[in-house]
Amino acid sequence: MSKVLIIGAGGVGTVVAHKVAKNPVFTEIMLASRTKAKCDQIAAAVGGGRIQTAQVDADDVSQLVALFRSFQPEIVINVALPYQDLTIMDACLECGVNYLDTANYEPKDEAHFEYSWQWAYQDRFREKGLTAILGCGFDPGVSAIFTAYAAKHHFDDIQYLDIVDCNAGNHGMAFATNFNPEINIREITQNGRYYENGEWHTIQPMSIHKQLTYPNIGQRDSYVLYHEELESLVKNFPTLKRARFWMTFGQEYLTHLRVIQNIGMARIDEVEYNGVKIVPLQFLKAVLPDPKSLGANYHGETSIGCRIRGIKDGKERTYYIYNNCDHEQAFKETGTQAVSYTTGVPAALGAAMFVRGLWKGAGVYNVEEFDPDPFLAELGEQGLPWVEKFDIDLEV
Ligand code: NDP
Numbered sequence: 001m002s003k004v005l006i007i008g009a010g011g012v013g014t015v016v017a018h019k020v021a022k023n024p025v026f027t028e029i030m031l032a033s034r035t036k037a038k039c040d041q042i043a044a045a046v047g048g049g050r051i052q053t054a055q056v057d058a059d060d061v062s063q064l065v066a067l068f069r070s071f072q073p074e075i076v077i078n079v080a081l082p083y084q085d086l087t088i089m090d091a092c093l094e095c096g097v098n099y100l101d102t103a104n105y106e107p108k109d110e111a112h113f114e115y116s117w118q119w120a121y122q123d124r125f126r127e128k129g130l131t132a133i134l135g136c137g138f139d140p141g142v143s144a145i146f147t148a149y150a151a152k153h154h155f156d157d158i159q160y161l162d163i164v165d166c167n168a169g170n171h172g173m174a175f176a177t178n179f180n181p182e183i184n185i186r187e188i189t190q191n192g193r194y195y196e197n198g199e200w201h202t203i204q205p206m207s208i209h210k211q212l213t214y215p216n217i218g219q220r221d222s223y224v225l226y227h228e229e230l231e232s233l234v235k236n237f238p239t240l241k242r243a244r245f246w247m248t249f250g251q252e253y254l255t256h257l258r259v260i261q262n263i264g265m266a267r268i269d270e271v272e273y274n275g276v277k278i279v280p281l282q283f284l285k286a287v288l289p290d291p292k293s294l295g296a297n298y299h300g301e302t303s304i305g306c307r308i309r310g311i312k313d314g315k316e317r318t319y320y321i322y323n324n325c326d327h328e329q330a331f332k333e334t335g336t337q338a339v340s341y342t343t344g345v346p347a348a349l350g351a352a353m354f355v356r357g358l359w360k361g362a363g364v365y366n367v368e369e370f371d372p373d374p375f376l377a378e379l380g381e382q383g384l385p386w387v388e389k390f391d392i393d394l395e396v
Helices: 011-022 036-046 061-071 082-095 122-127 142-153 181-189 229-236 251-262 280-287 291-297 327-334 338-355 372-379
Strands: 003-007 028-033 051-055 075-078 098-101 131-134 157-167 192-196 199-203 209-214 218-224 242-248 271-273 276-278 301-312 315-326 363-366 387-390
Touching (some): 003 011, 011 028, 011 036, 011 291, 028 036, 036 051, 051 061, 061 082, 075 082, 075 338, 082 098, 131 338, 142 338, 157 209, 181 251, 192 229, 229 363, 301 338, 315 327, 338 372
Parallel strands (some): 003 028, 003 075, 028 051, 075 098, 157 242
Antiparallel strands (some): 157 301, 192 199, 192 242, 218 242
16 A cells, blocks of 8 residues: 655646556556646546646645545645745644655745754654655756766776766757746856865856767867765765766757846846736746646757766776666646656656665655665656666766
8 A cells, every 4th residue: 555645736746646657556646737727637638537736835834734634645745846845844843744756845935955964863753753755857856866876886996977968959949947946046056166175166157068979979168067965976976076967958048048048037036017026937837837847849859867987896996877768658648748748757766666665764865865776767658768888988
């Protein structure tokens, strides 16, 4: 008997619902979000009468507690927004429910990415014998599990890590983001940051870039930016001398982004407009294409992986582990594009690892702290096959 509650009915929630419904380990499934109609639509698209739906404002702990008490899930998969992480964790503690998410907590009024707020729940989850699994999407998520797998099987000393994230898909629109525009734009307009020789180095946004070659795609302009898994990876793999995160952006996308910033539309503070207070970035989100709507005309692939250098049996070794995901195939299966797909599949699989007892432990964990083997053994059949290459030029 494994009851699962999914919170959030966006692109990622859609994929999680599809994958969880296909997995018999979950005996009862509920999908809850701010707008119940969106949950109903997803439940109807999944079919089979497997998914119940509910309305909940996940900013409100008392509403969450009431929902948890009535449905009594074993685990909550949080694929709402990062703003809701702490309220959902609070409700989990109050009701004795386990927790999984795909993005670290962010305060609404500051674009600030760090695990401290969620790591602060460590003792409370441990004392209650509950598990919180943080960052179980693709990046963070599979990127950290790939790193753990490399450290376990292929290196004695893992030293240089470059996570490389390429979206070579084309949706035919002048400008759109692949997941929640507000969260996405906050992430990429902040300063970049990487780790080297025990220190964090802060850089101007997009100021370090290189052409990197992605399998089945070719060369793409790739930029160093800060990504949250770097924080937990350098802590959990202390032999790392350097850890960086690269993401590809097209020139057209960067031009739009520069204009959005220059005209003040990326602001996250309130401004008054016609007597109403609005946050420009939230308003922008309302007029940009809904990431869910991009899927129908999206062609091409994503390619996300880890390029690693270190020592094995006294010799230097290089290693590249990655997944390529096709937008059209993702859309055919779930009605969403590959960015939502690559996030939702690992979230659903991570929850299955937990309910099957393959990932366990009381407390708050980043995914690289669990055994990567059972997860990666099933990731391919869940839709995200992965490839390894040894002793190649890593380019980084
Ligand atoms: P969407 O904006 O498409 O969906 C978010 C959903 O959460 C919407 O259904 C929204 O409701 C709901 N929601 C928002 N606020 C509340 C609230 N207060 N109470 C209840 N429900 C709420 O986002 P995505 O699906 O693209 O992304 C979901 C999560 O996945 C985000 O946290 C994102 O950062 C993360 N992510 C992680 C990645 C990874 O690889 N680790 C990659 C991509 C995304 P409504 O429909 O009413 O607005």
